[in-house]
Amino acid sequence: MAIDYTMPKLAMAMNEGVINQWLVEEGAYVEKGQELATVETEKVAYDVESPEAGYLHIVVAEGETVPCETLIARFAETEAELATLQSAGDTPAAVAANEAEQAAPVAASSTPQLTDSSARVIASPLARRLARDANLNLHGVTGTGPGGRIVKRDVLPLLAAPQTSDAVLARVPFTGMRKTIADRMTASLQSTAQLSGNWESDITAMMAFRQEYVRREAELGTRVSVNALIARAIAYAIKQVPIANSCLENDEIVIYRSINLGVAVSVPGVGEYDSGLMVGVVHGIENMGLAELDLSMKAVVERLRTGQATAEDTSGATITLSSTAGAGPPGLTSTPVLNSPNTALVGPSTPIERPVVVDGEVCVRTLMPISFTFDHRVMDGEPAARFMRALHDCLEHPELMMA
Template sequence: MAQNVIMPKWGLTMKEGKVVRWLKGEGDSVEAGEPLFEVETDKITNSVESPAGGVLAKIIVPEGDVAPVQAVLGIIAAPGEAVESAAAPSGAGGAGAEAAPAAVAEASAAAPAGDGKFVPAMPAARKLARELGVDLAAVAGTGRNGSITMKDVQAHADSAFAGINASPKAIEFARKQGIDLSMVEGTGEDGRITKADILRAMNPAADQPVAAAPAARDTVLPMEGVRRLIADNMQASLQNAAQLTVFVEVDVTGMVDLRTRLLERNRRDAEYRLSYNDIISYAVCRALKRHPIMNSTLQEDGIHLHERVNLGVAVSIDKGLIVPNVKEADTFGLEELRTRIRDVAGRARKGGLSMDEISGGTFTISNVSMLGVDGFTPILNPPETGILGVGRIVEKPAVHNGEIAVRRMMTLSLTFNHMTTDGAPAMAFLRELGDMLETPGLMIV
C-alpha cells in the first residue's frame, strides 16, 4: 500500500522546511530507515529517513522548494504498484495530493458548521482564528476533550487554498491580504502563482513602463533559506509573546577577580580556558533553580516548569544564529559546564550538532560583549520564558564602600514573556543573578 513521505516537525517552533536534496530519484528502490532526503530549517540541515520500504514512486515537492510541516513531499509504493499522479501540495499544508490514501483525506475533512453554541478552543487558537477570519464553529478540534488548537485553525484556513497552484509564500501573503488567488495569473513554472504575481495584481499600474533616468542597480540578497526561516521565527516570536526587557548595571569586579584567580591556578595547563560567559552561565543555572518560573516554557496546554535547566547559548555562524543547549546544565560544576559549553559551541560552528542539541532548551544566554556592545533587547527563543543579554565589561568610576573607585561594570538585559510571568518575579531573578556576579560566593549559598 502506498505511503506518504511528509515534512517532519523538529521542535515546537518549526513551521516549514526546505527540501535541499533528494537522495533517491523517482523509481529508485528504498529501504525503511534509509536516508531519503535532506531538509534545511532555520537551525540545521539534516537527512530524513524513509518511513517504509519499496519504490519512490512520486516526488511531489522538488529540490529547492519550501513546504510546511506535515506536507506530503513524495509517495513510496510497492514495486509495480500503480500510483496516480499527485498535484503539487498547497503551500499551507500539502494536503492536495490526489494520490493520498483515503485515511488522509478523511482526517483533513472539515467539521460541520456549528449551531452558535460555545466552542471550546485554546486562547492562542481563538487569537489565530480572529487574525485569519476563521469561524471556530466550522473547525474540528483535535485537542483535549475536542478543544480546538492553533494547528486545527491553521489547517482549516489552509483548506481554502487546496488545489491552488501557488508557492507557500504566495499563499501566506494572499491570506494576510485577503486576496482571491483564483483571480491571479501565475507566471512561475507551470503557471505557479508567486508573491510577485499577487503584488502585480494588487497594483496593475506598476507593470506600465515609466520613463526614468537610469539608476544605479542595487545588490539584492535573496531572502531565502536559513535567512528567511530565521526572519520568520523572529517575527513569530514577537507576535506570539508579550515581550518586555529590563536592564541592570552590575559591578562585576568580583567576577573578574574570580576568573583571574582561576586562570592563575591553572596556568600550567596550556589548554585551560575560562571565559566570563562560563561563570555567568554557571550563575544563571543557580539563579534559575531559585526562580523556577524563569526556567519554564509556554505551551498549548499551559506553562511547563522544568526541573532541569537546558541552557541555550546563542552562537553566531556564517548563515546567521544557532542556539544549541547543554542538557541538565544545572547538574554540573563550573569546570564541567565550561567544557560542555565549548563542545556544543564548537560543533555549532562546524555543523556537527544533533537535533536534540538544538531543541528542548529552557533558557537562553546571548553574549555580545565581544562586539563592544553595552546592552540590547534580545528576542525570546520560543517557547522559552526568558533570554539573558550580556554586554561588555567597562571600567567606570563607581561608589564602592562609600568611596569613588574604578570598578568593572557590566549591563545585563533580561527579556521575558509577560504572558508567562509578571515583572516582579522576572526582576527578582535578574537582581539575584546580578548579586551573584558581584559577590561570586553567593553562587554556593
Template sequence: MPKVLEFKLPDLGEGLTEAEIVRWLVAVGDVVAVDQPVVEVETAKAMVEVPCPYGGVVTARFGEEGTELPVGAPLLTVAVGPVQEEDAVEEAESSAYSEDSGNVLVGYGTAAATTRRRSRVRPMTPAAVPVAPPAPVEAAGPVPVISPLVRRLAREHGLDLRELRGSGPEGLILRADVETAMRTPAPAPAPVAPAGPAPALAGERIALKGIRGAVADKLSRSRTEIPDATCWVDADATELMAARAAMNAAGGPKASVLALLARICTAALARFPELNSTVDMAAREIVRLPEVHLGFAAQTERGLVVPVVRDAHTRNVDSLGAELARLTEAARTGTLTPAQLTGGTFTLNNYGVFGVDGSTPIINHPEAAMLGVGRIIPKPWVYEGELAVRQVVQLSLTFDHRVCDGGTAGGFLRYVADCVEHPAVLLRTL
C-alpha cells in the same frame, strides 16, 4: 520482479507539519541503502537530513529544491527486489514500534536495527529500474564529490558543482577545487538595455519561511502577548575574569565566560523561581517550572537560533561548558535537531560578542525572562574608595511583568551582578 515503493516525508516531530527541500542527496538511478540520507530539508526548527527506510534504486523524486512539502507528501520512489521488498515493508511497518528501526523521526538518527537491515539489502543495478511514475523531477546525474563537506562548502558560497572541473581521479571534485573557485572572481554580467522605469517599491524580497519565518512569528507573538519590562545594572567583572583565569590555569577543561554566566543563571533561578515560568492565559495561571532548560542565543549564517541546554540546574561549570560547546558547533554546522531547539524555560543572550554594551532583548515566547550580557571591557570604576580601571559589564533583564513585579526582577538581577563581582557567592550553591 522488482517493486516500486513510495517514501513519504515522515513525521518531523515537535508539531512540525511541513519542510522545505534544501538539497537532494541522491539522483534518479542512484542505488541507495537502508537508512541512507536522501534529502536535506529545512523546517521551522532546523535543517536536517532525511533517511530512506528502503534499499534499492531511486526511480523518481518529487519536488524541486526550494519546494515546501507537507508531512506525508511523496518524496521519492525506490525500486526494490523481492527480498528487498520484504525487508523494506517490514522495516516501515515496525518503525512505529521500535526505537531502533531504520525509519525514524528526522534528526534523531538510527541504531542497532539499522545494522541488521543493511546486511540483507541487495542493491539493484540501474539497468533493472522500471519506468518511473509520471511527474517526477528528473536529475541531470550525480556530481562526483569527495565528501558531504565539499557539497556544504560549495552551497554556502553559492557555487554550482556542475560548473566545476574536478582535479581528483576521474574528475572527482576535491575541497581544493571548491576553494579555488571561491577565490576566482565571478565574471561581470553583460550590460542590459534599460527596460523603462522600475515599478514603485521595487527591491529584494526575502521570503519569511523556515527558521527566518519561525523567528519572525515568535518575536511578533512575544511583542503582542507579553507585557515586558527591562532593568539593567553595570557590574565589575574583574574578579570573575580572574577566577576564570585561575580555573583554566589549574588544568582540565577550559571554562568559558558563557559557562560561568550559565552557572550564575541557574543559581539565580533557584533563588527567584518566578522567572523560570510561563503564563497560561487560557487557564489564567502562572506555571512555575521545576526544571531549568537554559536556552542561549546563537547567531549563525542561517539566522538566529536558540539551542537549549537540558536540565541546566543539575550541571556544574564543566558540564555546562561542554554542552554549550557541543550545541554551538551543531548550530554552526546546521545540524541541530528540533528537540534541541525547543522546550527552553529561560534564555541567556550574550550580545557582548557583537561588541555592544547593552540591549533590551525580546523574550523568547513562551518564557518569562531573558538575561542579556554586554561586552566586558576596561572602564573607570570606583573600587575600594578609589578610581581604578576595572573589567566592567552591563547586565540587563527583560521580564514578563505578569509573573513578577520589579522587586523580584531587580533582586534576580542584583544577585547575578553580585555573583559576577564576587564569584565566591556561588560557593553557597555548589
C-alpha cells in the same frame, strides 16, 4: 506494493519542513538507512535516512515546504512499479518542466544574462524563487540536481556575480533562515508583553575567579569562558526565582524543574552580506560543574556552526542567554527580543572599565552591562526585579556560583 514516505517530524516543535536537497536521484535504488534527503526545519537542517529499501519516486521537489506527515516520496519494489508511479506525471521534474514551458523568461540588463533561451528551464521552486528575487535568467544554467534540474546550489553563485548598476550593492534573498528569523522575531514581539531591565554588574571579582580556572586549563580540558560563568549565575538566580524558568502554554504557566539553557549563536547566512541566528540548547545546566558546562556550551555551538546539530541541540530551551559581549561596543545596553515561548532572556554585553566608589574610595572596576527581557504576562515586576538582583549578586560575588 509501493511504500509511502512522509515528511518526518524531527523535533517536538516541528510543524513543517523544507526539502533542501534530495541526496538520491529520481528512480535510483536506495538501501534502508542510506542518506536520502536534507530537510530544513525553522531551526536547523538534517540529513534524513531512508526508512525503506526500493526505487525512489520523488513527490515533493527541492525547495518546497510541506507540513509534517505529508507525502514526499514513494519507494517502489520493482522497476516496473517505479515506471507505473512515474507515468502518473506528478514528478517534480515533470511539473517544473511544464511550468517552465508556460513561464516567460526573466531578463534585465543590469544583471548577469545567460543567453541560451532555446532550452527549457527545469528548476526547483526554491531555485526559481531565488532567481526571480534577484532578477536572474536561468536559461543556460547547468543544473546539478536530479535529472539535471537547477537547484539552490546552482543559483547561489550567480547571486554574487558583479552587477552593472552602482545603485545596489547586493541582493540577499529573504528566504530560508532569514525568513524564519524574521517570522519568529515578529511573532515574539506581537504575542508577548515584553519588558527589559538594564544595569551594570561589577565583574572584577568574577574575572579574577575565572583566572583560577584558566590556570587549570590543561587539567580541565577547556579554557572556561565568561559565558559559562554567566550561565552558572543564571542557574543561581533561577533557584531564587523559579518562575524565570518557565513558559506560557495555552492557559497554564509551566515552571520547569530542569534548567535547559538556550544559547543564541551567530551562524553564517547566505553570502557575504547576510547573517544567521540559531538557539542551541544545553540541557540540565543546574547539575553541571563549570568545566562540564563550558564544554557542553562550546560543543553545542560548534555543532550549530558546522551543520551537525541534532534535534536535542535545538529544542527544549527554558530560558535564553543571548550575549553580544565581544561583538558590540563596551558599555552597550540593549532590549533583546524573547526567544518564545521562554518567559525570560539574559543579554550581557561587552564589559567596560569605569571609575566607581568602593568603600569610600574611587577605583577603576570592570563593569558588565546586563539586559533582562521578560514576558510581563507571566512574570510581574517584583519577581523580575528579584531575579535581576540575584543574578547581579552572583556575578559580583562569584563564590555564590558554587553554592
